[in-house]
Amino acid sequence: MKWTKTHLYTLKEAPSDAEIPSHKLLVRSGFMKKLAPGLYTYGAMALRAIRKFENIIREELDKDGAIEILMPVVHPKELWMETNRWNEMGAGLLKFKNRNNHEFCLGATHEEAVVDYVRHDLKSYRDLPKNIYQIQTKYRDEIRPRFGLMRGREFSMKDAYSFDLDQEGALKTYDSMYKAYQRIFDRLGLQYRIVQADAGNIGGSQTHEFQLLADAGEDALLVSDKTQFAANIEVCPAIDVEVYQPASQAELPIEKFATPHQKTIADLEKFTGIRAFELVKTLYFSANEDVSAKDSSLKAFAVLLRGSDEVNPIKVKNLLGMTNPPQMLTDEEVRQVTGANPGSCGPVGLKIPIYADNGIQNFKNYIVGANEDGFHLKNVNHGRDYQVTQFADLRMAKEGDKCPESDGRLKSYRGIEVGHVFYLGQKYARKMNGVFLDKNGKSQFYEMGCYGIGVTRTVQASIEQSHDQDGIIWPMAIAPYHVHICHLDPKDAAVNGFVEAVAKELESKGVEVFIDDRDERPGVKFKDADLLGFPVRIVVGKKGLEGNQIEVVLRRTKEVSKLAQDQVVQKALDLLEQAK
């Protein structure tokens, strides 16, 4: 492909809404262009990368007998009402009415659609197992789309759905999809981690995320320094290395004391001289989930943690069996529940459920807000002064915490979630009457799993992990082209002849060649070659050709070899091998 024959325009400046390197680079390289917030047009180059990744996915899934179909983007409301996800999915599910006043949504996921597709077919145990997938456009009504394709509104996803006879079969399929995902991400040649994760409102009890490591990743991961343990911070068990020992086991008399203007844990730490690790903070949440529910009276609960810890809303959600993480109360609601402003509130005297993090279980004689503005209580003891509804692991784990599987420590990484495998059990089958007759002629619900890969997201995440200050460094497996020829003298017949011959020879060996034949200065061509980031670059002009000083450059290292004409192709092939 010649540059002048395609549609590709690089930009000197990144757009102001691009916050992370991969987003900046995808726009600056001309690979994608914004139509509206969260909506991007993929240019010819980006499309090549996307298609290559799609084909990697297809090859690996087809090896395991998965079946590719294509389901609609637009779904009728009736379908989503069967599982009640029409209501549960929240505002991210884009809903609309058509001209006949029927309600539809844009599919954000396809569990309902795929069960509808198979439920009249899967009649007998002989019809199972099945593993069905599609690569389709998905839509999520993000309030604030950002990071380009990472948190866009419209994006491409591979979603697979498995149907098994029983749990044993379902977990076997889960395991084989897990391995297929490993093969897929291994082929990208990038750094990734497989972590334990939360199932969100998809449902299901076993789930792993595939996370490409990158500093700008939205997910915090914790990885053991001793074992294979790795988890999304959302679900990572928090295990203390330091166990707090109270100064005295005797419970002292409770006392109120004035704490004017001491509103934060940091204030209190300074004011009392007690470190945050030994202070207790109280947070207030709403247990109301369905905002459209008729009974909208506030159902509050409190969560107690050490002052040095952060609450983990996912753990709270899972403890309470909620569908979505709970919302914190507003200041007004806090006053309604406690009688005081946030900063002076505590658990004593409250009539709401109180959940406490394990970290404070053996606290004695501690300080909490007095539920009276400007006052705290000291020598407070749970059991005596207030009742804890339940102790549980409710805090965010953090770097340095103990590994749950060994005496190792947890190390912190940032990741971009590019794949997710879920074991769903019978959730959808039960709600949508997904049944088959077993060997004994008995009706049974089938067991499902679902498995997603963010196709466009992975392409951008690859760049987020693999770039330098000058541009993209494409992984070989999804590079739009393999070799970039900077053709410095497009009007010179000899150079033209050489470039054509090199391109032809490389292409005959399956190498995809891109030729910058624009009428531009060498400096512009070099900068753009770095920006576009194809694995190997060949630089050739009249001078270099005549002086046997043709440059062959590996994009990743920028290592330059200056070669004679007959050495160029072999060197390029060697570097491509090295770039794999």
Added chain:
Amino acid sequence: MKWTKTHLYTLKEAPSDAEIPSHKLLVRSGFMKKLAPGLYTYGAMALRAIRKFENIIREELDKDGAIEILMPVVHPKELWMETNRWNEMGAGLLKFKNRNNHEFCLGATHEEAVVDYVRHDLKSYRDLPKNIYQIQTKYRDEIRPRFGLMRGREFSMKDAYSFDLDQEGALKTYDSMYKAYQRIFDRLGLQYRIVQADAGNIGGSQTHEFQLLADAGEDALLVSDKTQFAANIEVCPAIDVEVYQPASQAELPIEKFATPHQKTIADLEKFTGIRAFELVKTLYFSANEDVSAKDSSLKAFAVLLRGSDEVNPIKVKNLLGMTNPPQMLTDEEVRQVTGANPGSCGPVGLKIPIYADNGIQNFKNYIVGANEDGFHLKNVNHGRDYQVTQFADLRMAKEGDKCPESDGRLKSYRGIEVGHVFYLGQKYARKMNGVFLDKNGKSQFYEMGCYGIGVTRTVQASIEQSHDQDGIIWPMAIAPYHVHICHLDPKDAAVNGFVEAVAKELESKGVEVFIDDRDERPGVKFKDADLLGFPVRIVVGKKGLEGNQIEVVLRRTKEVSKLAQDQVVQKALDLLEQAK
């Protein structure tokens, strides 16, 4: 591929909403399944056919240097306001608000999106020409989806957009796309016609439709029996073979006469003894286009035709320079305009514009409604009794009319529009500021063309043209598989071995083989093989294998050869060659 390894369930009965053979066959074969009206899931087989057709399109367009990109499905309102098509497209454009209350639509076509994509890039004459395409899901909010993928809501389309320096370049690109489309549809090996057509509200002055011929086609085509002339009836010039000669050139005095209960032309023909060809009928239309316009007072006009002719609303639209074909007045509106009920109305005394078909230009002393219920006028003459605003060709052409290019006659066909090429001129460039600097540094609008192929529609149209009472007869080029092996004894080791060997040998030659290895009776397998319709069938069981009576069948003709083991592969290859 083995049947038991895929997800494919045939049906004995077609669904009640399937009216035409291709729709029935696609559902009965299990190739697609309805999620909701106009929304279909494509099974693995249909997807193979769709992908094959997509690749044919890509290969032929890429030959001409067209550039594939991918634009979003969801578009912001602001974009469509630039051309005012947000209002002009009518209710077929599905519009919605997102959670932030911004308005969007689902792309029914991508002129606006593609101009936005290129307009900041195409700065100089050096950047032109460009021809950009995508294969993308489109959405059209059909009131009554029907005919499966033919008039569905969600469908897949290839849409290309060309940008040229000037009209000469644009028409050259038009011509090369026309030829690419010929190559694409030639490769399907089906009967099609290229016809003159109306540009609809896409705009543009030159346009051709590619129509696959099929009895159930929604479009009426007229084709010359002498020349290459072919046109969609919407735009086909109507040229009389019989020219009406009035009995007398003298204009007789006008007379009102009673015509009780004579409301239709057929009534009047019977009542007066004058044939419909010599009667004049008056139709009333609204010139109001934009229903949202503030000035919604009725602007009516009348159209006069011979009683034996049908009005062509597209010709009326084009004569009046309207965006969409005009709506006929309601009975109430007719009374408001004429003072009489439909059936007794005519042109005399009206204060609205009157357009008349060329067919009545030399009429004299004719009968029209008197604008008084139960009365007509006779000896009416235009010029004397009322004024014709303009004579024009406003009737539907029909079989037997004169060929516009020769002394031949027109013959009627039904077609399914599968492709459409448009020359757009500067319409979109002017509205969206699509400019470049020419060689003299002067700012110019570029010239555009647009070119669509209904991908999913073509797949179904192919079946509509190519099937018999027993099932589909796939064209080789898009057949999901080439050879269908009815494996009658899946538990017999010898037959298994033979089937595997035949499949392997055929696959090594690039033939795609589907094996029916289900535990079903032979009769079921034969019926299903006919229904699925892959080009060549091999039938083999224990008996056939031992008796050298292995059947090789061409689906199209059902011609059966009974062969020895070592002849089967060659015969299959020969028949595949024949099926091309």
